[in-house]
């Protein structure tokens with residue numbers, strides 16, 4: 001009986017990706033935002049951005065936590081926030097209050113447009129016991145064995161902070177200074193540019209050798225609203241993923257899904273959009289990448 005129990009226990013399927021594979025999931029959310037779950041080859045879990053929070057919705061409570069629970073994940077190795085906008089850090093407070101979180105990463109941005117709620121969140125993460133890391137160009141993040149995570153932007157001095165305020169909005173300043181990550185698993189490269197505008201993308205294109213720009217998977221910058229075509233051409237990924245809504249109420253701007261398709265599909269890239277495909281999961285074995293979506297439109 002004891003032996004049988006032991007066999008049963010050892011045969012229980014592991015719900016996380018501790019089998020040397022990297023599993024990355026872009027979560028579909030009812031409110032505009034970005035939240036990516038990175039399940040590392042060594043069995044750890046990182047969040048890159050945490051979606052939106054409003055009166056009736058909290059991405060941490062309503063989308064991310066149920067997803068983590070379904071996968072048997074009870075702690076986070078880290079939360080990396082690309083930039084201090086509510087559609088990227090909205091769910092972080094709830095996660096910090098309900099799960100052990102080892103590390104909290106952002107760019108350390110401390111200039112125009114930084115809000116009090118975000119400053120408090122940064123402080124709160126440390127009060128909850130997370131190690132705080134301000135990461136900028138040239139730094140690497142420790143996502144565990146098998147992964148190399150490099151920060152390509154912003155530079156330590158930040159982009160455009162000295163620019164005349166009339167020429168760049170606070171909103172643009174924060175977007176352009178997004179944490180721009182290059183994650184490598186074996187031969188597969190993933191890019192997470194946050195909401196970096198064209199100038200942030202151009203900076204990375206200029207500073208990064210072309211062989212390091214070739215990618216397996218790209219998150220479309222700024223939800224797909226602002227992908228610089230040269231960034232699409234330089235990365236030429238197998239998959240491009242956009243996290244956006246199917247439509248934007250009261251806005252003249254259509255969902256960027258079609259725009260992303262127009263930019264990436266001529267390069268042979270398969271485009272997946274959370275608005276149409278639901279949750280999007282990409283698995284890397286270090287050689288190949290495969291994608292699976294909740295829905296096929």
Ligand SMILES: [Zn+2]
Pocket residue numbers: 033034085087088195222223
């Ligand atoms: Zn955003």
